[in-house]
Amino acid sequence: xxxxxxxxxxxxxxxxxxxxxxxxxxxxxxxxxxxxxxxxxxxxxxxxxxxxxxxxxxxxxxxxxxxxxxxxxxxxxxxxxxxxxxxxxxxxxxxxxxxxxxxxxxxxxxxxxxxxxxxxxxxxxxxxxxxxxxxxxxxxxxxxxxxxxxxxxxxxxxxxxxxxxxxxxxxxxxxxxxxxxxxxxxxxxxxxxxxxxxxxxxxxxxxxxxxxxxxx
Numbered sequence: 001x002x003x004x005x006x007x008x009x010x011x012x013x014x015x016x017x018x019x020x021x022x023x024x025x026x027x028x029x030x031x032x033x034x035x036x037x038x039x040x041x042x043x044x045x046x047x048x049x050x051x052x053x054x055x056x057x058x059x060x061x062x063x064x065x066x067x068x069x070x071x072x073x074x075x076x077x078x079x080x081x082x083x084x085x086x087x088x089x090x091x092x093x094x095x096x097x098x099x100x101x102x103x104x105x106x107x108x109x110x111x112x113x114x115x116x117x118x119x120x121x122x123x124x125x126x127x128x129x130x131x132x133x134x135x136x137x138x139x140x141x142x143x144x145x146x147x148x149x150x151x152x153x154x155x156x157x158x159x160x161x162x163x164x165x166x167x168x169x170x171x172x173x174x175x176x177x178x179x180x181x182x183x184x185x186x187x188x189x190x191x192x193x194x195x196x197x198x199x200x201x202x203x204x205x206x207x208x209x210x211x212x213x214x215x216x
Contacts, residue, residue, distance in 0.1 A: 044152040045069050045123055047200055047209045051150055054118030059107045059139060060125030064089030068096050074119070079105040107135040115144045123152040126185045136185065136192050146216030149194055151185055152209045159204055186210050 049069035058066060061078035062085050070076055078100055080086050086102050093100040105111050107122070107129055120139045126132045139149055170179075186208060190196060194212040201208045 041065070041124065041152075041207075044200075044207055044209050048121060048123055048150045048152045048211075051148060051198075051211055052119040052121060053148070055116065056119040056121060057110075057112065057117045057139075057142060058121040058123075059110070059135065060122055060128070061085070061089050062124075064092035064100075066121065066123055067092050067098055067100060070098075077101040077103060077117075079103045079107070079110070081106045107138060110138045110142055112142045114141055115147075116142045117147060118144055119148045119150060121150045124154065126151065126153050128179050132185060133188055133192075136188050140192050140194060140214055143214045145214055147214050148197075149189065149212045149214065150210070151189070151212075152207070153185055154206055154208075162204060162206070 045066050046069050049066050050071065052070055052074050054075065056070065056074045056076050058076065058078045061067075061080050062082075064078060067076070067078070067089065076098070078086075078089055079102075080089065081104065083104055086104060089100070090102055093102075103111065107125065108131060120143050122135070122139065126135060129135045136149075143149060186196065186199065189210060189212045194214055196210060196212045198211040199209060
């Protein structure tokens, strides 16, 4: 069950109200989520980030929890709609001794040209955006043909009782800060014309990693 409580790193974007919510969370976020991070999320971040290569864009980077996991030869750009979260990400990059380009941006309208990146990453983000199809379409747009889209998220559970709990929790969280528990981006990735080449889903189905490729 704790798997279902993974909290996240928002934000493709959600308008000012939700952005303000995440701005307020930024300074204490890593401390408050450390237990969940160590127990459930870090292994998923590793699965995703180790597959990144070349010019890499991370959408909705939050406090930059993924930064330490990227291979050394990746050229990294991170985006988030929360300025306070990006300040934390800059600090983390400095501590990690990592050169990172930081861009304040909404995942629904990425400020990059078509086919700019070899890899696009989003972890624990699509649960928190207003329109996940639009964000996936943007991520596909900025990917080069043959490029890789790497996702990790908490998704709708495989067990019926757990799904019922997720629906109840979502009634509160979706209204309060735009967080959804019953989504499953994998299907939308295929709808967007990307090919799933690898995947990993937790035992009760609540956490899922997807490696998809834009056809070359």
